[in-house]
Amino acid sequence: MLTSILSPMVLAFLLGIIASRLKSDLKFPDSLYQSLTIYLLIAIGLKGGYKLSLATFEEVALPAAAAIALCCMIPLWTYAIMRKAGKFSVPNAAALAAHYGSVSAVTFSAALAFHEGLGISFEGFMPSMLAMMEIPAILIAIALARMNYTSSAGQASIKEIARELLAGKSSLLLIGFVIIGLAVGKTGWEQVSPLFDMPFKGVLTLFLLEAGLVAGRKLSDLKKGGLLLIAFGIMFPILHAILGIWLGHLAGLSLGGATILGVLAASASYIAAPAACRVALPEANPSYYLTAALAITFPFNIIVGIPLYHEFAVYMFN
Amino acid sequence: MLTSILSPMVLAFLLGIIASRLKSDLKFPDSLYQSLTIYLLIAIGLKGGYKLSLATFEEVALPAAAAIALCCMIPLWTYAIMRKAGKFSVPNAAALAAHYGSVSAVTFSAALAFHEGLGISFEGFMPSMLAMMEIPAILIAIALARMNYTSSAGQASIKEIARELLAGKSSLLLIGFVIIGLAVGKTGWEQVSPLFDMPFKGVLTLFLLEAGLVAGRKLSDLKKGGLLLIAFGIMFPILHAILGIWLGHLAGLSLGGATILGVLAASASYIAAPAACRVALPEANPSYYLTAALAITFPFNIIVGIPLYHEFAVYMFN
Amino acid sequence: MLTSILSPMVLAFLLGIIASRLKSDLKFPDSLYQSLTIYLLIAIGLKGGYKLSLATFEEVALPAAAAIALCCMIPLWTYAIMRKAGKFSVPNAAALAAHYGSVSAVTFSAALAFHEGLGISFEGFMPSMLAMMEIPAILIAIALARMNYTSSAGQASIKEIARELLAGKSSLLLIGFVIIGLAVGKTGWEQVSPLFDMPFKGVLTLFLLEAGLVAGRKLSDLKKGGLLLIAFGIMFPILHAILGIWLGHLAGLSLGGATILGVLAASASYIAAPAACRVALPEANPSYYLTAALAITFPFNIIVGIPLYHEFAVYMFN
Amino acid sequence: MNTLMLLTIIAEENLAGPIEEEIVKLGAKGYTSSAVSGKGVSGVRDNQWDGENIKIETIVSESICQTILNHLQTKYFERYPMIAFYHPVTVIRTTQFT
Amino acid sequence: MNTLMLLTIIAEENLAGPIEEEIVKLGAKGYTSSAVSGKGVSGVRDNQWDGENIKIETIVSESICQTILNHLQTKYFERYPMIAFYHPVTVIRTTQFT
Amino acid sequence: MNTLMLLTIIAEENLAGPIEEEIVKLGAKGYTSSAVSGKGVSGVRDNQWDGENIKIETIVSESICQTILNHLQTKYFERYPMIAFYHPVTVIRTTQFT
Numbered sequence A, B, C: 001m002l003t004s005i006l007s008p009m010v011l012a013f014l015l016g017i018i019a020s021r022l023k024s025d026l027k028f029p030d031s032l033y034q035s036l037t038i039y040l041l042i043a044i045g046l047k048g049g050y051k052l053s054l055a056t057f058e059e060v061a062l063p064a065a066a067a068i069a070l071c072c073m074i075p076l077w078t079y080a081i082m083r084k085a086g087k088f089s090v091p092n093a094a095a096l097a098a099h100y101g102s103v104s105a106v107t108f109s110a111a112l113a114f115h116e117g118l119g120i121s122f123e124g125f126m127p128s129m130l131a132m133m134e135i136p137a138i139l140i141a142i143a144l145a146r147m148n149y150t151s152s153a154g155q156a157s158i159k160e161i162a163r164e165l166l167a168g169k170s171s172l173l174l175i176g177f178v179i180i181g182l183a184v185g186k187t188g189w190e191q192v193s194p195l196f197d198m199p200f201k202g203v204l205t206l207f208l209l210e211a212g213l214v215a216g217r218k219l220s221d222l223k224k225g226g227l228l229l230i231a232f233g234i235m236f237p238i239l240h241a242i243l244g245i246w247l248g249h250l251a252g253l254s255l256g257g258a259t260i261l262g263v264l265a266a267s268a269s270y271i272a273a274p275a276a277c278r279v280a281l282p283e284a285n286p287s288y289y290l291t292a293a294l295a296i297t298f299p300f301n302i303i304v305g306i307p308l309y310h311e312f313a314v315y316m317f318n
Numbered sequence D, E, F: 001m002n003t004l005m006l007l008t009i010i011a012e013e014n015l016a017g018p019i020e021e022e023i024v025k026l027g028a029k030g031y032t033s034s035a036v037s038g039k040g041v042s043g044v045r046d047n048q049w050d051g052e053n054i055k056i057e058t059i060v061s062e063s064i065c066q067t068i069l070n071h072l073q074t075k076y077f078e079r080y081p082m083i084a085f086y087h088p089v090t091v092i093r094t095t096q097f098t
């Protein structure tokens, strides 16, 4: 676990939180944040696609089914529990369901780095799972909100929202570059890996510094969410991780692969989901979903969660 | 040819077009576009200058003469044909002449990548040809417009325009870093090649993704330009490529070098020329010159043109 | 000395000056400048921290004392001389003292590159000296101004300013990443060195191009400052360098290490100090301190100074 | 005589596309947009997670100004963090705007 | 009736944080900020060395507008490169601003 | 009394340099500029290929406002995609602007 905490990535995140609590004037220009996001999505997609080209259909089919199952079911119970136990309004519960059902590319990358650090192998095609798991949960959550709630006016249809999400920045880059990675093979991959592979962890370090800056500001909103939100923000990922590892095991993934599927299930989206919620669920309060995803679940996952899920996977695989 | 289409660069361009047709919200921040441009120009210049430092004057003199001849003559007939056959107004014909006479650093880079991919050698000093060919055609085209057309008011003199173009971002960086590359030698080059050489194709992939996004939007303008513009946008590069390869052959370039000179002749500028035309030929309609350069000639060159010109060069050299 | 001038870094700075004198439209987007700054500070900090983790306390203690002594004393006499000999107003003299007492991360990096180019070894922990020397002089200079001058209204207390400076972008990143570098060890360092170590000199080249663009514009302000400012801007760094090398020698640093301490003493800040002066000493005129730091001392140091100080150190060490 | 209305809309950045399209459909001959950050009753909007704002300015006749405002009010105002306001400006030639 | 004041402040970018906090404390319900460059009696401000400016716009009642201006004048105007000006604008519903 | 004109010019970004120089020569004491995108009769201007716009704002007396407008009209208006408009604003002390 110390290895995980003492990685430059995690420490950069903590430094970001500290900087923000000290009211530092450190600020990433918007366009740097956007550029880092574009880079990470392309890099994840390309490498995943290239590795997918080395796998057979049989290897991928069952894990893919497990991944889809996870991201379609998670929003259902997250919504129900948030409504019942959390007493959240329909839009707030739906927004939380969207975030927890979808996945975080950065948490995913931290999990890869963790496994590479420990020298534990995993299936190279895992990034294609990430690409598949991003959108469905958001759509399901928005549909849930629509069925339970009539907003005043002029809403887009679910079909329109689906189209927008698929053409949305993050899924377009992820899916597009998985396909490009699949198509270009080894020669193509080697042409671009000096940009998209070698400096990857460094870029991730930069991104996490920025994430820490925002998470630090959100810490002040913790009290608004209350203890309940903190409890949810820790319990949900643990439950989802266990479920994900178990399903991954059933689907025939290796120890590393199953852990990473668990991390995907446990992670909460904070690139695609917040943007989608701002447009499709504007009545939901960002204080809840951003605080939960960015200030509770995300740090929990990268600091405590990933090593914990790894221990659990070791236990389950023996 | 498949190797060319299946390169990450070309596929990223196609993904950009698709994203733009799907009305994706994917957008590169302006400053990322500008940073990528600065990077590409510096990287091309530095490497070209370093390679030029390894060549003798005799090797370079004749190819340079061929390059200058090409970029001084192309705008003349382009202007005449656009006026006569295309019935374009004076400013529009001149703007098209400026674009087709000047060169595209990105098409050039794609040609280098194509040759490196196939393992075909070429003269290392070719980037200095690129640097020489960028400005003259734009000046000639603007002078043509001035001679044939009196605008209402306050025009800058051709001399002033020449000064502005030479001090303009793209020629300043290209020429400046060719000189720096010449001066620093191997030690200097090795200090900066981890930034300016190794990740080059990756950065090119990013840039082409962005170029595809804009090209995709310009596709809707294709009908405004009409079939004529499409025909010109394909015929001109083919003719210029053949001429360039032939002159390159005469000037003693290798097969690869001659092909790359052909690609330079065939390529249409879309960094220096549009900016110059917006200021010096504001009466020209961007729908014409941008659509032709970016949505017709550019994709034609990188997808079909480069492999085609290569075939032609193989044929001519045997 | 030619090696120093003919490095890509120095030539890029000169190209920037030329571009700016030619009124080129070359401009770095703000966010690129900010991103380069963030990169340089992190890269310097991380590597320094990692190298510091390889050193013993004994090795570091005396050099650190020398560094602190330098940056606490330099502002005292700079202020006095500027007031008496230069006849500058209190805020102007204090602002100049802040700039010359603090240090320039970029000059420091140029000194490292110079030594690496000549194959001269130096203590790896020198970046932690840079981190220590950034803030104290600025605080002392502001305190000097406060003691000698009553501004009209609403000033922040020195304590508040100290807090702001320590939490300020540059010291936060430097100190933060020195600590991270210390903590992560070899494994962590190797995860991120492909981004933060290998391309470092390339990024420095980019940054110096931008610095040249601004320095070129400041050249026109030289006459406003007068001959006196030019004389100060050259004499101060020479004196401070000699003092720094001498103290470094006493503190047991190697030839390279002592030279670098001299360069730190000689360098004038232009990231942290200008920002601090704009807020805390708004009555000071940027024409003086920016021109002196950026258009006189900085180019003097990287072109003439560093090789000169090296010669002096060689002389002193023999 | 040369007086028209300058209508300013400040809204969630993701609404830029639709709003720009709609105001043109409702009669505006052009618009000018820029990225801004801000704070209002719905909280802070100054980073990519919370979202940032777009400022859309359009010079239109008074009647088109009202049409646009009515449209915004029904479609967006209740649901989204958003403000709009207008004031008269003098333009050089009205033909470019009406 | 729906007329309020749009107060615009242009100042050194590093003052953005304090000024935004202070105008909210003095009664503004919100503000909109953007990065700008400029030139004035204190010289050019268009690069990161000389510093750049922030433009802060806030819609407030006339009395709060005066309160804010008084505050700025005592705390900042003498010392910092800075301007402020205001003009009336029509808003849709005043409740969001007062 | 403290009323001056706020003149706004929106033009092709590459004209920023010359226009800023010229308005200062014609009597403006300062200006504030920012990068914007837009759409008008000459089409969309929201990317680096089609070009983007600069918004230049300057606070001047009414007569200098007219001088600048006349200059812009003869030198640029016919040829370039561009608009300009103005409206009165209240400033704190007119001395900084006139």
Ligand SMILES: Nc1ncnc2c1ncn2[C@@H]1O[C@H](COP(=O)(O)O)[C@@H](O)[C@H]1O
Binding pocket: D010, D011, D037, D038, D039, D040, D041, D042, D043, D044, D045, D053, D080, D081, D082, D083, E028, E029, E030, E031, E032, E033, E057, E058, E059, E060, E096, E097
């Ligand atoms: N009083 C105000 N003055 C200026 N801008 C405002 C004001 N109130 C809100 N805004 C802007 O409008 C956006 C949405 O406002 P709101 O719906 O109040 O959250 C904010 O993020 C600000 O950019």
Ligand SMILES: Nc1ncnc2c1ncn2[C@@H]1O[C@H](COP(=O)(O)O)[C@@H](O)[C@H]1O
Binding pocket: E010, E011, E037, E038, E039, E040, E041, E042, E043, E044, E045, E053, E080, E081, E082, E083, F028, F029, F030, F031, F032, F033, F057, F058, F059, F060, F096, F097
């Ligand atoms: N006359 C003016 N019109 C528009 N903006 C101005 C004017 N004067 C000053 N400014 C802006 O206010 C900032 C500070 O002005 P100053 O205190 O005059 O240097 C400048 O950098 C400009 O952005």
Ligand SMILES: Nc1ncnc2c1ncn2[C@@H]1O[C@H](COP(=O)(O)O)[C@@H](O)[C@H]1O
Binding pocket: D028, D029, D030, D031, D032, D033, D057, D058, D059, D060, D096, D097, F010, F011, F037, F038, F039, F040, F041, F042, F043, F044, F045, F053, F080, F081, F082, F083
């Ligand atoms: N009606 C309008 N309202 C606001 N901005 C406009 C309007 N018309 C034009 N503009 C701006 O002025 C620029 C040039 O306009 P134009 O000459 O009409 O193409 C456009 O790109 C817009 O930024």
Ligand code: NA
Binding pocket: A074, A099, A100, A101, A102, A103, A104, A240, A264, A265, A266, A267, A268, A269
């Ligand atoms: Na999840």
Ligand code: NA
Binding pocket: B074, B099, B100, B101, B102, B103, B104, B240, B264, B265, B266, B267, B268, B269
């Ligand atoms: Na050409």
Ligand code: NA
Binding pocket: C074, C099, C100, C101, C102, C103, C104, C240, C264, C265, C266, C267, C268, C269
């Ligand atoms: Na110093």
